[in-house]
Amino acid sequence: xxxxxxxxxxKPLVPWLIPALIIILxxxxxxPGMNNTLMPSPDKVLIRTVDMIGNGQLLEYITVSAxxxxxxxxxxGLIGLLLAFMTGLNRGLDLTxxxxxxxxRTIPVLAAISLMIIWFGIGERVKVYMVAFGVFFPIYINTxxxxxxxxxxxxxxxxVYGLSKVKILTEIILPGALPSILVGFKLSLGTMWLLLIxxxxxxxDAGIGYMAMSARELMQMDKILLSIILYAIxxxxxxxxxxxxxxxxxxxxxx
Amino acid sequence: MEEKQNGYGIKIENLSKNYGPLMILNDINLExxxxxxxxxxxxxxxxxxTLLRLVEGLEVPSNGSITVNGVAKTGVDSNIRFVxxxxxxxxxxxxxxxxxxxxxxxxxxxxxRALSSVGLMDKSDCWPHVLSxxxxxxxxxxxxxxxxxxxxxxxxxxxxxxxxxxxxMQQLIEKLWKELGFTAIIVTHDVGEAVxxxxxxxxxxxxxxxxxxxxxxPRPRVTGxxxxxxxxxxxxxxxxxxxxxxxxxx
Numbered sequence: 001x002x003x004x005x006x007x008x009x010x011k012p013l014v015p016w017l018i019p020a021l022i023i024i025l026x027x028x029x030x031x032p033g034m035n036n037t038l039m040p041s042p043d044k045v046l047i048r049t050v051d052m053i054g055n056g057q058l059l060e061y062i063t064v065s066a067x068x069x070x071x072x073x074x075x076x077g078l079i080g081l082l083l084a085f086m087t088g089l090n091r092g093l094d095l096t097x098x099x100x101x102x103x104x105r106t107i108p109v110l111a112a113i114s115l116m117i118i119w120f121g122i123g124e125r126v127k128v129y130m131v132a133f134g135v136f137f138p139i140y141i142n143t144x145x146x147x148x149x150x151x152x153x154x155x156x157x158x159x160v161y162g163l164s165k166v167k168i169l170t171e172i173i174l175p176g177a178l179p180s181i182l183v184g185f186k187l188s189l190g191t192m193w194l195l196l197i198x199x200x201x202x203x204x205d206a207g208i209g210y211m212a213m214s215a216r217e218l219m220q221m222d223k224i225l226l227s228i229i230l231y232a233i234x235x236x237x238x239x240x241x242x243x244x245x246x247x248x249x250x251x252x253x254x255x
Numbered sequence: 256m257e258e259k260q261n262g263y264g265i266k267i268e269n270l271s272k273n274y275g276p277l278m279i280l281n282d283i284n285l286e287x288x289x290x291x292x293x294x295x296x297x298x299x300x301x302x303x304x305t306l307l308r309l310v311e312g313l314e315v316p317s318n319g320s321i322t323v324n325g326v327a328k329t330g331v332d333s334n335i336r337f338v339x340x341x342x343x344x345x346x347x348x349x350x351x352x353x354x355x356x357x358x359x360x361x362x363x364x365x366x367x368r369a370l371s372s373v374g375l376m377d378k379s380d381c382w383p384h385v386l387s388x389x390x391x392x393x394x395x396x397x398x399x400x401x402x403x404x405x406x407x408x409x410x411x412x413x414x415x416x417x418x419x420x421x422x423x424m425q426q427l428i429e430k431l432w433k434e435l436g437f438t439a440i441i442v443t444h445d446v447g448e449a450v451x452x453x454x455x456x457x458x459x460x461x462x463x464x465x466x467x468x469x470x471x472x473p474r475p476r477v478t479g480x481x482x483x484x485x486x487x488x489x490x491x492x493x494x495x496x497x498x499x500x501x502x503x504x505x
Contacts, residue, residue, distance in 0.1 A: 157343040160311060161356050161398070162333055171356075175347040252347040252382045 040222040045229070048222040057211075062230065065207040068124070069196045069234075072131020077188065079132070080139035081181070088147030089173070101140060109134045109191070110198055117202065127199040134195040138187035146180025147173060179250055186242045193235050262290040262438030263334060263405040265310065269319035272305055279305045281462035283319070292432055292439045294449035297459035298493060303442045306459070307408050310440065311337045323406065333359070336404035340411045342391040344383040350394050351379035358401035369401035370394075372431060389420035393427070400431065407432075409441040413448065425451055429475065446493070450485045451476050458492050466492045 023042060028034070030041035052058035083101065087094045112133065120126040150173055158168045200209020208227050215223030270283040279302040287293050295303045308314045310321055312331040321328040323335065336357065344353045351366055358365035370376050373393040383391060392412060399407060409428070413421045429452055432439050443449055449456045450470055458466040468489060472481050 151343075153339065153341060153343050154345065156313065157339065160313070160331055160337045161402075162331065163356070171348075172345065175345070178347075250347075252384070 044222045045225050048226055061208050061211050068127045069131055069192050071128045073135050073192050076132030076135035077139050080136040081143055084140045084143035088144050105137045122203040130199040131192055131195045134191040135188040139184040142180045142184025146177030150176040182246050189238045261436055263324035264289040266322040270316055271318035273317050278462050283464055290436050290438055292454045294453035294456045295442045296449050301459045302462055303459050304410055307410050307442050311335055311408055333402050334404055335406040336399040336402055338395055338399050338409045338412045340414050342395040344394055346383055350381050354397045354401050357398035365401050369397040373397045389416050404437055406438045411442055446486045446489050450482045456489055
């Protein structure tokens with residue numbers, strides 16, 4: 001038997017060993033006679049999942065939540081990118097804007113919730129704005145840093161070789177800042193889900209947060225657990241998407 | 256192999272450069288003939304790199320003028336190309352794309368020709384980070400030559416390379432200079448390199464041209480008694496001041 005070959009085949013399974021172990025332990029603690037009322041058994045959660053897939057609720061909630069997250073990410077991300085390019089490339093704007101933005105960054109986003117509810121109500125808008133607010137900072141700061149740390153030697157090279165301002169932007173600054181921008185993007189995905197959860201706890205009639213809220217009121221432990229698992233899956237998926245983007249866009253990097 | 260293009264002559268008159276109160280170059284006068292190979296040597300911080308950057312148009316003179324091919328220099332132009340001490344290749348572009356940056360209108364044929372002239376045709380599809388230091392510097396040389404410049408400025412281009420690679424590169428630079436006929440100015444702290452490559456060695460000291468020495472050795476040059484003679488003269492000029500003004504005794 002070729003051990004090396006089997007080893008290679010088993011390698012992708014290794015990261016899943018601990019999650020599998022946790023599920024097994026979870027199952028063991030919920031066996032009859034374990035005196036456990038605060039934890040539903042895995043099969044109960046599974047039944048609930050199948051049930052909710054069947055009546056279309058699960059898909060609806062996921063779509064609503066992902067929609068809010070996506071809109072917020074797009075809004076906050078675009079504003080962050082735009083502002084970072086403005087302050088990163090223009091010294092005057094840098095001087096006027098950057099300090100203010102860096103100051104705003106130190107405010108915990110969750111502390112702004114009350115203000116946001118008063119301003120924007122408890123509707124759909126406030127959720128998108130909160131996600132946008134949280135996503136903005138990691139993208140802005142990393143993009144700004146990426147632009148500021150571009151090798152000045154490369155810019156000078158561009159000048160010697162007669163590249164126009166547009167060419168210097170597209171051929172030197174943009175690709176040079178891209179790794180940093182992607183780091184910001186990855187970090188922003190984390191804050192995106194965090195703020196989505198917080199904002200969906202405010203008042204909603206749809207979404208994963210709503211599902212967890214209503215389940216809490218009815219003590220439906222399996223539903224609460226399902227919503228947590230859903231967040232974990234969505235987080236993992238967005239992480240994988242970011243990693244994929246990273247590999248696609250930055251093929252030139254030294255490994 | 257290729258049609259011989261003639262280099263441009265350069266005339267530097269009363270050139271001075273200072274940053275505020277800090278004097279870098281003071282009243283430099285030089286005339287460089289078309290197609291000549293000139294080496295500029297001097298202690299570090301003597302302003303030799305600044306001189307090169309002034310000729311390129313990367314810096315503006317505080318005083319005096321630079322005339323290239325009879326036309327007063329006003330800024331960066333494509334007839335004068337610069338090879339930096341570091342290769343400064345764009346890491347996100349393949350080798351051929353990097354070289355193509357230097358050619359007129361991003362011409363494919365000029366790119367290929369420049370790459371083959373430095374012997375790196377087979378690397379044209381590589382990312383810069385897989386190349387060795389010497390290969391990277393050869394790519395940057397190809398990029399400079401792809402635009403068929405009339406003047407090539409080299410700012411300690413071999414300073415970061417190991418001794419063997421440096422010998423290789425010196426031969427390559429001399430060969431390309433002979434073939435293409437451009438005017439070349441190399442800034443170096445390696446006196447041996449200056450004597451090996453240049454028709455004239457200019458020593459800068461105290462912000463001024465201290466000596467202008469013609470190297471009358473047949474090419475290709477080999478290191479020997481004749482070259483050591485020149486090296487000794489040049490070194491003594493560079494070190495001269497230290498011997499007289501500094502007291503080494505305890």
